[in-house]
Amino acid sequence: MNLANSRWTGLGVLALVLALLPLALPNNFYFDVANRIAINAIVAVGLNLLIGYAGQISMGHAGFFGLGGYVSAVLTANYGWPPLAALLVACVGVALLAYVVARPILRLKGHYLAMATLGLGMIVSIVITNESWLTGGPDGMVVPDFEVFGLRLYGEQTWYGVFAVLLVFAVWVALNIIDSPVGRALRAVHGSEVAAQVAGIDTTGYKVLVFVVSAVFATLVGSLSAHYGAFITPDKASFMHSVEFVTMVVVGGMASTFGAVVGAALLTLLPQVLSGLEDWEMVVFGLILMTSMIFMPRGLVPSLQARFTGGAR
Amino acid sequence: MSAMLEVAGLSKTFGGVKAVQDVSFSVAKGSIHSVIGPNGAGKTTLFNLITGVYTPSAGSIRLDGEEIGGMRPDVLATRGMNRTFQNLQICFNMSALENVLVGRHLHLDRSFFKAMFRLPAITRGDAAAREHAAGLMEFVGCGKHVRAQANSLSYGVLKRLEIARALAAEPRILLLDEPAAGLNPKETVEIDELIQKIAATGITVVLVEHDMKLVMHISDHILVLDYGRKLAEGTPAEVRANPDVIAAYLGAA
Numbered sequence: 001m002n003l004a005n006s007r008w009t010g011l012g013v014l015a016l017v018l019a020l021l022p023l024a025l026p027n028n029f030y031f032d033v034a035n036r037i038a039i040n041a042i043v044a045v046g047l048n049l050l051i052g053y054a055g056q057i058s059m060g061h062a063g064f065f066g067l068g069g070y071v072s073a074v075l076t077a078n079y080g081w082p083p084l085a086a087l088l089v090a091c092v093g094v095a096l097l098a099y100v101v102a103r104p105i106l107r108l109k110g111h112y113l114a115m116a117t118l119g120l121g122m123i124v125s126i127v128i129t130n131e132s133w134l135t136g137g138p139d140g141m142v143v144p145d146f147e148v149f150g151l152r153l154y155g156e157q158t159w160y161g162v163f164a165v166l167l168v169f170a171v172w173v174a175l176n177i178i179d180s181p182v183g184r185a186l187r188a189v190h191g192s193e194v195a196a197q198v199a200g201i202d203t204t205g206y207k208v209l210v211f212v213v214s215a216v217f218a219t220l221v222g223s224l225s226a227h228y229g230a231f232i233t234p235d236k237a238s239f240m241h242s243v244e245f246v247t248m249v250v251v252g253g254m255a256s257t258f259g260a261v262v263g264a265a266l267l268t269l270l271p272q273v274l275s276g277l278e279d280w281e282m283v284v285f286g287l288i289l290m291t292s293m294i295f296m297p298r299g300l301v302p303s304l305q306a307r308f309t310g311g312a313r
Numbered sequence: 314m315s316a317m318l319e320v321a322g323l324s325k326t327f328g329g330v331k332a333v334q335d336v337s338f339s340v341a342k343g344s345i346h347s348v349i350g351p352n353g354a355g356k357t358t359l360f361n362l363i364t365g366v367y368t369p370s371a372g373s374i375r376l377d378g379e380e381i382g383g384m385r386p387d388v389l390a391t392r393g394m395n396r397t398f399q400n401l402q403i404c405f406n407m408s409a410l411e412n413v414l415v416g417r418h419l420h421l422d423r424s425f426f427k428a429m430f431r432l433p434a435i436t437r438g439d440a441a442a443r444e445h446a447a448g449l450m451e452f453v454g455c456g457k458h459v460r461a462q463a464n465s466l467s468y469g470v471l472k473r474l475e476i477a478r479a480l481a482a483e484p485r486i487l488l489l490d491e492p493a494a495g496l497n498p499k500e501t502v503e504i505d506e507l508i509q510k511i512a513a514t515g516i517t518v519v520l521v522e523h524d525m526k527l528v529m530h531i532s533d534h535i536l537v538l539d540y541g542r543k544l545a546e547g548t549p550a551e552v553r554a555n556p557d558v559i560a561a562y563l564g565a566a
Contacts, residue, residue, distance in 0.1 A: 173429050176429055177429055179439075180427075180428035180435050180439070181418060181421040181435070181439070182423060182425050184407070184414055184415050185415070185423070187406055187407055188404050188415045188418075190404070190406055191403070191407060191412075194366060194398070194402055195402035195403070195404065195415070195475075196387075196404075197365075197385065197386035198364065198390060198396055198479075199390060199395070199478065200390030200391055200418050200482060201387055202385075213425075255406060
């Protein structure tokens with residue numbers, strides 16, 4: 001009951017904020033920041049299903065994000081594919097890749113799983129950097145506009161509409177998954193793997209499933225963000241970018257979908273806000289993250305929720 | 314009464330340690346069957362072998378005539394086997410009720426796409442499952458904790474919650490690993506009554522337990538293990554009179 005109520009309130013608030021935000025954004029620069037927040041938030045919401053709910057770490061999700069972008073970029077720019085077809089191929093292709101690597105990788109736990117996913121992300125990043133005949137190498141490549149059914153998506157404000165709708169959709173889907181037999185199976189894998197197995201849950205199967213789903217979330221927005229940015233470089237698939245995604249989930253609050261959104265917003269905004277500090281930017285940025293983790297170890301949203309409702313949720 | 318579970322020549326070695334050696338016994342359908350023995354006798358290992366947590370080194374385990382040795386726990390769950398754990402295995406990241414719902418997994422619609430879009434089949438199934446789970450929590454005696462988070466509950470309540478979770482799967486055979494461990498005498502009596510209530514619904518119960526009073530009171534049949542081997546077997550009266558059992562528990566005269 002509680003969960004159902006908080007779902008609709010949270011989703012309503014998010015939709016309202018996204019609908020009203022354009023009124024408060026003075027120019028395209030701000031729209032661009034908002035778009036980047038939404039892009040990161042969608043990845044974080046998907047990654048949170050894996051990390052926060054199923055308790056499996058991935059240090060390689062930027063690899064999927066980058067793959068999404070590059071598959072779309074290469075297919076549309078080099079081979080003249082329609083962007084929507086390229087997007088679908090990217091999603092299906094990455095889903096297959098994630099499915100194939102997930103089984104051996106997800107046998108590992110904790111630090112070992114982190115290392116394996118890190119390796120996966122690095123392989124993607126290295127391949128993209130080195131295969132310059134296809135990807136333009138470290139210089140990156142130009143990505144054509146996204147066109148679908150004769151409709152051309154262009155400009156920060158149009159894309160804002162796309163990303164806002166997608167974010168609400170992603171949050172809705174994530175909330176649906178969590179509060180279902182599938183979602184409870186995922187959380188049980190986190191809570192007690194052996195108890196989950198005894199209850200009839202194929203734990204390996206569910207780990208693979210959530211890994212693939214979170215990878216597809218990253219691929220989808222990776223592809224769209226490449227079209228949006230009109231240019232893509234290998235750092236989209238870099239290890240640092242993976243770490244950023246994980247940090248968003250952890251700072252916002254593990255096992256909290258809205259936490260992932262807040263975490264993404266915070267980590268995207270902070271560098272903008274702090275850029276006036278010049279040399280001190282990274283120091284202050286780091287300090288803010290450290291203090292937030294010291295005083296709110298469960299992450300922003302769950303900690304604040306507990307403080308205001310006094311409840312455990 | 315026909316044998317539901319038949320174990321023959323079952324062994325498990327960990328490196329050089331023979332945790333279970335050549336154990337054979339059978340459990341009659343609808344009975345309460347206890348496994349007792351001193352600490353380290355191999356009781357929990359035996360449970361882990363039967364429920365698929367460990368793979369047997371040798372021997373066979375048959376459930377209704379079908380060989381189940383080495384099957385995964387989640388596969389065994391589909392065959393109607395469920396268990397609880399000596400050291401609690403509760404999902405503390407969920408509410409008490411959701412823990413019981415996890416046990417209901419196999420009876421619910423597990424389609425990912427239906428879950429993604431929260432189709433009516435999911436909402437209806439979940440609503441019914443919640444009601445069923447609340448009923449089970451009532452049945453095991455933790456009905457007043459239906460709205461609680463799992464991490465806010467006491468040890469005794471969690472023991473019952475595990476039983477409720479196991480019952481949610483509607484098992485035909487239920488293995489309880491020390492359900493009374495760590496409970497006070499009053500709670501132990503309540504667990505005693507609960508196990509009998511469970512057995513009365515037709516579920517075959519296999520029990521590992523240290524509380525002799527409880528074991529002697531409710532068991533139809535007792536298997537005694539010592540150093541991984543079968544020491545004795547029989548009705549409570551037979552086991553109580555067996556000199557080997559007395560020697561193992563009290564030391565040889």
